[in-house]
Amino acid sequence: MTHLPVLLEDQDLAGALEWLETQPAYSIADEIARMDAVESVITFRLLDKDRALEVFEELDPVDQQQILEGLRDQAFGDLVEGMDPDDRARMLGEVPAKVARRVLAGLSAHERHMTAALLGYPEGSVGRYMTPETVALQQNLTVSQALEVVRRRGANAETIYTLPVVDTGRRLTGIVELRELVLSDPDRHVAELVVTEPPSARATDPAEDAARLMRETNALDLPVVDSEDRLVGLLTIDDAVEVIEAADTEDVARQSGAEPLERHYMSAGVFEVSRKRVVWLMLLLVAATLTVSVTQAFEDELATATQLALFIPLLIGTGGNSGAQAATAAVRALAVGEVRTSDLLRVIWRECRTGLLLGAMLAVLGLLVGALFVGWKIAVVVAITLVVICMWAATVGGTMPLLAKKLRIDPAVVSAPMVTTLVDATGLIIYFTTAKIVLGI
Amino acid sequence: MTHLPVLLEDQDLAGALEWLETQPAYSIADEIARMDAVESVITFRLLDKDRALEVFEELDPVDQQQILEGLRDQAFGDLVEGMDPDDRARMLGEVPAKVARRVLAGLSAHERHMTAALLGYPEGSVGRYMTPETVALQQNLTVSQALEVVRRRGANAETIYTLPVVDTGRRLTGIVELRELVLSDPDRHVAELVVTEPPSARATDPAEDAARLMRETNALDLPVVDSEDRLVGLLTIDDAVEVIEAADTEDVARQSGAEPLERHYMSAGVFEVSRKRVVWLMLLLVAATLTVSVTQAFEDELATATQLALFIPLLIGTGGNSGAQAATAAVRALAVGEVRTSDLLRVIWRECRTGLLLGAMLAVLGLLVGALFVGWKIAVVVAITLVVICMWAATVGGTMPLLAKKLRIDPAVVSAPMVTTLVDATGLIIYFTTAKIVLGI
Numbered sequence: 001m002t003h004l005p006v007l008l009e010d011q012d013l014a015g016a017l018e019w020l021e022t023q024p025a026y027s028i029a030d031e032i033a034r035m036d037a038v039e040s041v042i043t044f045r046l047l048d049k050d051r052a053l054e055v056f057e058e059l060d061p062v063d064q065q066q067i068l069e070g071l072r073d074q075a076f077g078d079l080v081e082g083m084d085p086d087d088r089a090r091m092l093g094e095v096p097a098k099v100a101r102r103v104l105a106g107l108s109a110h111e112r113h114m115t116a117a118l119l120g121y122p123e124g125s126v127g128r129y130m131t132p133e134t135v136a137l138q139q140n141l142t143v144s145q146a147l148e149v150v151r152r153r154g155a156n157a158e159t160i161y162t163l164p165v166v167d168t169g170r171r172l173t174g175i176v177e178l179r180e181l182v183l184s185d186p187d188r189h190v191a192e193l194v195v196t197e198p199p200s201a202r203a204t205d206p207a208e209d210a211a212r213l214m215r216e217t218n219a220l221d222l223p224v225v226d227s228e229d230r231l232v233g234l235l236t237i238d239d240a241v242e243v244i245e246a247a248d249t250e251d252v253a254r255q256s257g258a259e260p261l262e263r264h265y266m267s268a269g270v271f272e273v274s275r276k277r278v279v280w281l282m283l284l285l286v287a288a289t290l291t292v293s294v295t296q297a298f299e300d301e302l303a304t305a306t307q308l309a310l311f312i313p314l315l316i317g318t319g320g321n322s323g324a325q326a327a328t329a330a331v332r333a334l335a336v337g338e339v340r341t342s343d344l345l346r347v348i349w350r351e352c353r354t355g356l357l358l359g360a361m362l363a364v365l366g367l368l369v370g371a372l373f374v375g376w377k378i379a380v381v382v383a384i385t386l387v388v389i390c391m392w393a394a395t396v397g398g399t400m401p402l403l404a405k406k407l408r409i410d411p412a413v414v415s416a417p418m419v420t421t422l423v424d425a426t427g428l429i430i431y432f433t434t435a436k437i438v439l440g441i
Numbered sequence: 442m443t444h445l446p447v448l449l450e451d452q453d454l455a456g457a458l459e460w461l462e463t464q465p466a467y468s469i470a471d472e473i474a475r476m477d478a479v480e481s482v483i484t485f486r487l488l489d490k491d492r493a494l495e496v497f498e499e500l501d502p503v504d505q506q507q508i509l510e511g512l513r514d515q516a517f518g519d520l521v522e523g524m525d526p527d528d529r530a531r532m533l534g535e536v537p538a539k540v541a542r543r544v545l546a547g548l549s550a551h552e553r554h555m556t557a558a559l560l561g562y563p564e565g566s567v568g569r570y571m572t573p574e575t576v577a578l579q580q581n582l583t584v585s586q587a588l589e590v591v592r593r594r595g596a597n598a599e600t601i602y603t604l605p606v607v608d609t610g611r612r613l614t615g616i617v618e619l620r621e622l623v624l625s626d627p628d629r630h631v632a633e634l635v636v637t638e639p640p641s642a643r644a645t646d647p648a649e650d651a652a653r654l655m656r657e658t659n660a661l662d663l664p665v666v667d668s669e670d671r672l673v674g675l676l677t678i679d680d681a682v683e684v685i686e687a688a689d690t691e692d693v694a695r696q697s698g699a700e701p702l703e704r705h706y707m708s709a710g711v712f713e714v715s716r717k718r719v720v721w722l723m724l725l726l727v728a729a730t731l732t733v734s735v736t737q738a739f740e741d742e743l744a745t746a747t748q749l750a751l752f753i754p755l756l757i758g759t760g761g762n763s764g765a766q767a768a769t770a771a772v773r774a775l776a777v778g779e780v781r782t783s784d785l786l787r788v789i790w791r792e793c794r795t796g797l798l799l800g801a802m803l804a805v806l807g808l809l810v811g812a813l814f815v816g817w818k819i820a821v822v823v824a825i826t827l828v829v830i831c832m833w834a835a836t837v838g839g840t841m842p843l844l845a846k847k848l849r850i851d852p853a854v855v856s857a858p859m860v861t862t863l864v865d866a867t868g869l870i871i872y873f874t875t876a877k878i879v880l881g882i
Contacts, residue, residue: 024640026657030778058657147623154624161602161620161661178619179602182588183595199465215686216467216499218679220602220661237678238659241685245656248689249773255693256769256857257762265774266784270791274798277766281831284762285803289810291754296814302750309743309750313732313865316754320761321698321725321858325718328697332690333706337471343707350711357715362726369730373737416697416857417762424754 004031008039013046020046029058032067033264041070053082061094062263068099077106084158085111086131086239089118093128094262126210127203129243130224130233131158136166137176137190144186150178159236162221165194170230172223174198200225203232208247211240212337251335254412255328257284284417290425291316298432304441307374311382312428314369319389319427320420322358326351326397327419334401334411341406347398355394359387381438385431392430393423445472449480454487461487470499473508474705482511494523502535503704509540518547525599526552527572527680530559534569535703567651568644570684571665571674572599577607578617578631585627591619600677603662606635611671613664615639641666644673649688652681653778692776695851696769698725698858725858731866732757739873745882748815752823753869755810760830760868761861763799767792767838768860775842775852782847788839796835800828822879826872833871834864 007015020028020043028047032040032055044067047055056064056079068076080088080103092100092115104112114132121127135157137146146163154160163181165174174194184193200223201210214222214237222235253260257280261268295302295312302308330347333339339347363383370379397419401411435441448456461469461484469488473481473496485508488496497505497520509517521529521544533541533556545553555573562568576598578587587604595601604622606615615635625634641664642651655663655678663676694701698721702709736743736753743749771788774780780788804824811820838860842852876882 024658030657033779151624154620159620160623178623179595179600182601182619182623183592215682216471217465220678237661237682241656241678241682244682245685245777249777252693252696252769252773255696256766258766258770261770265770265779266787270794270798273770273791273795274802277763277795278799278802281759281762281766281799281803282806285755285759285806285810288755288758289814291758292751292810292814295751295754299747299751303747306740306744306747309753310733310736310740312750312753313736313757313869314726314729316758317729317732317761317858317862317865318722318726320758320861321722322718324858325697325699325722328693329699329702329706329714332693336686336690338474338706346707350714353711354714354718357711358719358722361715361719362722365723365726369726369733373730373733417758417765420761420861421758424758428754 004028004043005035005039008043016043017046020051025051025054026058028055033059033063034266036267037066037070041067044070045075049078053079057083057087060263061091063267064091065095065099068095068103073106076102080106081108081111084131085114085118085133086129086158086233088115090128092119093123121203124207125203126201126205126207126224126235127232129207129239130203130235131239132233133157134164134231134234135160136164136170136231139165139167139173139191139194141190142186143181143184143188143190143193146176146190147181147186150181159221159234162219162223162234164223164231164234165190166231172200172225172229172231175223177220198223201235202227207235207243210235211243211247214240215244216337248335251331251412254410255331255415257281257415257417280415280417284421287418287421288424291428294425294428294432298428301432301435301441305378305435305439307378308381308432308435310373311370311378312431314366315382315385315389315431316420316424316427318362318386319393319423320416322355322390323393323397323419323423324416326355326394327401327414327416328397330398330401331411331414334405339402341402344399344402344406347402348395351394351398352391355391356387358394359390362386362390377439378435381431381435384438385427385434388430388434389423389427392426393419396422445469445484446476446480449484457484458487461492466492466495467499469496474500474504475707477708478507478511482508485511486516490519494520498524498528501704502532504708505532506536506540509536509544514547517543521547522549522552525572526555526559526574527570527599527674529556531569533560534564562644565648566644567642567646567648567665567676568673570648570680571644571676572680573674574598575605575672575675576601577605577611577672580606580608580614580630580632580635582631583627584622584625584629584631584634587617587631588622588627591622600662600675603660603664603675605664605672605675606631607672613641613666613670613672616664618661639664642676643668648676648684651676652684652688655681656685657778689776692772692853695853696772696856698722698856721856721858725862728859728862729865731862732869735866735869735873739869742873742876742882746819746876746880748819749822749873749876751814752811752819753872755807756823756826756830756872757861757865757868759803759827760834760864761857763796763831764834764838764860764864765857767796767835768842768855768857769838771839771842772852772855775846780843782843785840785843785847788843789836792835792839793832796832797828799835800831803827803831818880819876822872822876825875825879826868829871829875830864830868833867834860837863 174196175198180193224233250260259276363386366386367383370382400414615637616639621634665674691701700717804827807827808824811823841855
């Protein structure tokens with residue numbers, strides 16, 4: 001099948017319409033995310049009303065904004081009124097104030113009220129991602145009465161599979177799964193089926209923590225409460241998966257010394273991409289001047305044994321690699337909850353021994369390489385340096401993310417490049433000092 | 442509250458029992474995953490039968506194996522009989538043949554049959570992760586008849602929220618959500634509520650692709666079919682989330698030049714961790730000998746202008762950072778489906794311009810640093826080198842993951858260290874060649 005961009009380029013309107021009709025909403029959203037502003041608005045206008053809403057809800061906030069700006073008032077109003085309140089709040093949190101005002105003005109009182117409530121929660125918190133439209137039950141109902149409540153009030157709810165149970169003060173006392181209601185004898189009481197003390201989150205908690213908790217507990221929906229334990233919503237699994245994916249993408253980008261892009265990789269411009277990368281590159285370049293100073297400090301030794309210069313890239317490269325491995329493993333283990341900051345000493349001890357073992361194995365290889373290129377004496381220096389550098393790099397790399405977390409900094413900013421740069425300078429000191437001792441210069 | 446390991450160390454059995462009683466299953470599993478073999482078996486034996494199964498299902502296959510080996514036949518049999526068939530198949534796929542035989546021998550005929558069927562699918566495929574126990578409906582039922590089927594056959598199914606609809610040959614024709622059945626008039630026909638052509642997967646497809654499709658389509662469960670489109674199971678969202686988490690952890694490890702650990706970070710031994718890291722370190726060290734050769738080839742130039750050596754770490758470090766940023770962004774964009782291999786030329790063109798822009802900005806900084814340490818002439822060499830290196834590194838880093846995918850290699854093996862090592866050697870050539878031209882040596 002011809003791809004949509006080709007059809008648009010050929011101005012094949014009939015072909016484009018047919019393509020849009022036969023493709024699922026998520027595929028259309030995928031194509032739109034890859035387009036520039038003009039193309040995406042043109043494509044969007046070709047969709048009929050119901051499809052338009054479906055596709056719109058699949059888009060990222062930046063793309064949603066782009067499309068809203070290209071729509072007339074009627075289409076604009078229909079679109080924002082039809083969105084789920086949590087999707088809408090998330091979009092509003094990221095668009096300019098002018099657009100946000102236009103959106104809120106176009107909403108019905110009921111929808112505006114719900115959206116405003118979600119916007120009251122801090123960015124990145126559970127409150128921004130939860131759905132406020134839940135079907136809550138009282139404990140004293142029978143199963144058939146409960147199912148009746150679900151039938152009466154379920155149409156507007158984003159999910160009816162998890163039914164929070166509340167007391168008369170709307171405080172959360174448990175949950176009942178729809179599965180249990182459907183499979184149980186209609187005369188039983190809800191109280192018998194309630195899971196008390198279910199995993200839950202506060203609306204002000206970080207959304208990532210709540211999402212990881214859902215992953216750990218295999219929950220389909222997580223009840224969300226306010227500071228007084230009153231039910232305010234449910235975090236659904238699809239939103240949780242989205243939160244985890246975004247958090248992982250952010251971690252991955254930070255780990256490489258870049259800030260995450262706010263939009264689709266293919267539609268982000270060269271300037272935007274550069275802006276996300278340049279800050280760290282500059283900071284690291286400045287930090288790397290340390291390597292210039294260190295090398296300068298050992299200029300006499302370098303002049304005496306010029307062959308030492310040959311191994312500088314190899315040694316600091318290996319140190320950097322070893323440090324990056326340890327840092328990456330630690331950041332990921334922290335993210336998925338396998339390591340806690342209280343494990344600091346155990347991590348140091350493990351990485352220190354791991355680095356020693358790795359260094360010893362690499363030293364054998366280094367000895368051969370060194371002997372091959374410049375003879376035994378410098379080869380010994382290279383081998384010893386490898387052992388010390390690997391031990392040092394693995395320990396620093398494994399420790400820094402935990403220290404960052406203790407200091408309430410995102411552990412992912414302890415990027416591979418940051419560890420590499422740090423290990424570069426210290427590695428040179430280790431190298432030249434070893435050379436001085438072994439070669440007696 | 443005192444942590445479990447402390448209680449065990451103090452031999453405070455009553456305290457340990459109390460801790461185990463009050464903690465949710467996933468927390469207990471979390472603690473067990475961090476323990477060594479002996480501690481984990483002791484802890485596990487303290488659990489009562491129902492809890493034991495709950496906790497067991499939360500563990501990774503390596504930990505499950507460890508525990509099974511420490512159990513007597515009765516407890517062993519109860520445990521494996523109670524597991525979900527997909528969890529059991531996944532565990533069996535990773536344990537030694539001896540353990541697998543003991544497990545299969547202990548199962549009832551029905552459970553053994555289901556497990557064997559799942560084990561027939563290749564490792565990492567959807568078939569290993571799906572649940573074969575589904576409630577399938579026929580299209581000609583009314584809503585109330587369909588609900589009756591669900592009530593009668595739902596108790597054994599892992600999920601009843603997605604009900605596959607099949608024809609008389611058991612071929613998948615659509616799905617109905619339980620939500621629709623519950624909220625609809627009981628006299629309507631299932632045919633009216635069916636979603637035809639739902640997203641689905643083949644049992645032999647890679648589980649990661651199916652899981653990403655669920656993420657894109659916000660599906661709670663994905664119908665799984667065989668090569669003749671007959672329904673064979675459902676992939677549930679909790680398994681999909683687990684698949685994505687494991688795939689991301691693998692990508693992250695590979696990106697840092699290490700193979701992923703098979704077990705919990707805190708319980709993996711120093712030898713196991715070293716084994717996962719040493720192969721890449723060795724390969725990269727060998728590749729880095731290229732930098733030794735290059736430097737050696739330019740030894741005369743280095744001897745003439747010894748100050749050139751000062752900037753080697755800074756330049757190759759910056760090149761490596763720039764390449765790592767581009768590579769990491771490309772690998773992630775491929776993983777989440779934002780970039781396709783057909784985008785190769787567009788990616789090259791984007792990264793090339795991004796690198797040029799970044800290089801130009803860094804060159805200004807490089808000029809200042811160079812002038813500060815050694816004077817203008819070498820500073821100009823440093824600045825020019827930064828522009829060329831950044832452009833080259835970003836292009837190589839962004840391109841290689843796409844090329845790898847074209848060659849059907851996991852793009853994540855194009856790790857930051859691999860790009861860095863490659864850019865190190867070529868970067869030195871760029872540096873020394875620029876020096877020769879500018880300094881006229």
